[in-house]
Amino acid sequence: MNIAILGYGKMGQNIEKIAEKRGHSIVLKTNIKPNQEELKKADIAIDFSEPSAAFENISLAISVQVPVISGTTGWLDDYDKVVELCKEKSGHFLYASNFSVGVNLFFKLNKYFSKLMSSVENYQPELEETHHIHKKDAPSGTAISLAEQVIKETSYESWACPPDDSQNNIPIKAYREGEVFGDHCVTFSSEIDQLSIKHSAKSRQGFALGAVMAAEWLSKQKPGVYQMAQVLDDLIK
Template sequence: MKLAIIGYGKMGKTIEKIALDRGHEIVNIVEERGANVLKQLSQNGAEVAIEFSQPEAAAENIKACIDQKVKVVSGTTGWLDKMDEIKKYAKQKEGTFFYASNYSVGVNLFFHLNEWMANLMSRYSDYNVKMEEIHHTEKKDAPSGTAITLAEGIVKNHPDIQNWKLFEGDNVPENSPENIVPILSKRIDPTPGTHEIIYKSDIDEISIKHTAHSRTGFALGAVLVAEWIKDKQGILTMKDFLPL
């Protein structure tokens, strides 16, 4: 398969290595942003673009791929305020767009476990929930896209939880509202990504945790999705790729 890589940081380089190891051809590596740069995608025959760029560039990059009739797999976080706009654009242009906040198979299993646990814990009002997430210092957005997906999963499955709130520093205040998920974000090198959901009462504490040991799981998942999406159409997510 002919692939384009948009965004050539640490994740882009890991994706390149995995894609080449799996026998794919990299026909474009795009480090800049904008439609003029991305016009070359269709000229070089790219079938799928894997987009891990920057929050301020993601929407423009995705639109350019759709304009060039190149299917796009995006993992950039921190730009979700434009998600509805991008979905509408992809639908109007009959493009193929796949987004996930995290492409790791293990993390997506963790998403499912988190939702199940939120539903279970909603029956026990003595427990308050909070989340802690740790990433490397180069990660620009906080909380992480994975943390937001986890928080949204809790809100959807726990009737007493209405929203989430970001806290930065060492501690979540003890007097934080009970109807939110407090998210404590830390940036510590060289952590690829750790997420922990904690339910605490006066009596005890229950937690579930996912720890990434490297970027490989994220990058491999993105390449697997690119392979899968080649023959698909429309707006798709990990729930389509990995039904649970």
């Protein structure tokens, strides 16, 4: 495939290395608004840009009929607009708060964990996430996805970061330390004991590999809006 990388930071650079190892070509890599004609040369676009640029990047790709996947977080107030544009243009779009295969397995585990814990009384959920000091959004998109899974399986109505005193909110504690690639922990606690599940990323390579695999998968799909869970379902058949 010919790939356009929209957002050529550390993630973009890792994506480039892995994509080339898997036999793909990078035809565009940019940290600014992509040129429309250059973007059209790509078979697919991978967006890991800034939250302020993601909506415009994704919309442009869909408008010129270039399938696009995005791992940028912090822009989801405009997500529904992208979905509508994708339907209007018969485009291909896949968003994930985290492309790591391990994290997506963690999502599956968290869904089951939350459902199991909701069947017993007096356990309260809490989330903690830690990332490097350069990450601009808090909580992370992954933490939000985890919290939303817990909400679907329990009686909680929302999440709060920083934690508040509401009994209906799941507290999320977000830390920014050093060069941590990403730690996420979901805990259910009672007065008697606590149970936790945790995922820790050791490098950016897992995220980059998952993004390239998602791009390969999306390139073979019919027009539509997809999720990383669908990619994973195909991988683990």
